[in-house]
Amino acid sequence: MKHLTPTETVNQIGRLNLSGNIIPANWWHHIKMPSGKPDSTAIILLSEIIYWYRPSEIRDESTGELKGWRKAFSE
Template sequence: MREYTTGNSIVDASAEISITGNITPQTWYKTIVKETGKPHLTAIVILADIVYWYRPTELRDESTGQIIAIRKKFKADLLQRSYQQIAEQFGLSKKEATNAIIFLEKLGVIKRVFRTINLNGLVVNNV
């Protein structure tokens, strides 16, 4: 039995759910907008995912609960995602994903960095 209750069984039950993942601030629906003034939902969803990846993961001491370290979620120095990966994750076309990323860059909230990397001996450009 729980120590506290809100008086609403649904709210109490939802308190038991561990919610993780993307968070979308309500202000984005007014600030990340198309030329029509309507929210750019594709760009908002993609930005929420990028922000998720850049939020640190906390490591806590099991006995004290104190934070002992924070770590990044991705391997490289920057998050590396292809337009195709983003498209597949959110059920978009590659063109929709690309256009939304370019929109976010023009808005000034992200920066694309293209690199040539070596993947298991294979040189890959514009990653």
């Protein structure tokens, strides 16, 4: 396997703190309507549910250091 050194742009993108809904590409191939087309409503709804059940980071406000994880919402 060839090892490629990432460019500075790739490194900068890797440092982005991506948050919010993330939809895995394979959902578009597996979650389908009876017609065989992707069920975009179901996919987006599932991504919302998954987003709300993901843990949230707890960070030190002065240093930004990751201190732990918590539930995103109370029950």
